[in-house]
Amino acid sequence: FVLGGSTPSxxxxxxxxxxxxxxxGIVHCPSSPDLDAVIDQFSNSCKSYPSSLVDRxxxxxxxxxxxxxxSKRDGNLRLFPPADRSTLEFHLNTMMQxxxxxxxxxxxxxxxxxxxSGTILKTPLDSQASLSSEEVFMF
Structure with a gap:
């Protein structure tokens, strides 16, 4: 969990x-009537996190x-229409899934x-010939 504005580790x-x-990102639409500006601001904020795989x-x-x-937009924007608490919780749960x-x-x-690509990760124990006797521990 990282708060907005903090730098990556x-x-x-x-x-x-x-x-x-x-x-x-979380937006309260009555406080932010221009969705285009919100999307632009969110996209710019996401650039601060290059390791991010998913942006919503x-x-x-x-x-x-x-x-x-x-509803005409594709992409990262998900709208939550006005509803009762249980409906919003269900919708949010679905979006988080x-x-x-x-x-x-x-x-x-x-x-x-x-x-x-045949990537093989090796540890020092995979090549014991390169280790000195002190580094090899036998059970």
Whole structure:
């Protein structure tokens, strides 16, 4: 979890758990009537997280014109029309499952790329000939 405006960790290339893999923006439509400006601002914010695999902007309580405009758009914008709490929770749960599924598909691509290119990760124990006797521990 990273708050907006914070910089990516300098350790993320060495410690994958520090990478920002998904960016989720939240918009209150009555406070932000211009969805085009919101989408532009969200896209610019996402550029700060180059390791992100999935970017979604959740817009809550759009008015009728925003619903019409948003439904014509493809991409990262997801509209949450006005509804009761349980309906909004269900809709949000569904959208978060879609984010998780998108992440899993990206991970699958990584695995398939590694398999097709024959990438083999070796540890020092895979090549014990290069180790001194003090480094090799036998059970």
């Amino acid at each position: 300098p350790w993320e290339d060495f410690q994958s758990h520090r990478k920002t893999l998904a960016v989720v 902007c959740f817009a809550f309580y759009p008015n009728d014109s925003q619903l019409d405009d948003g 879609e984010v998780a599924a998108s992440l899993l598909m990206e991970f699958e691509k990584w695995v398939l790329q590694a398999e097709s």
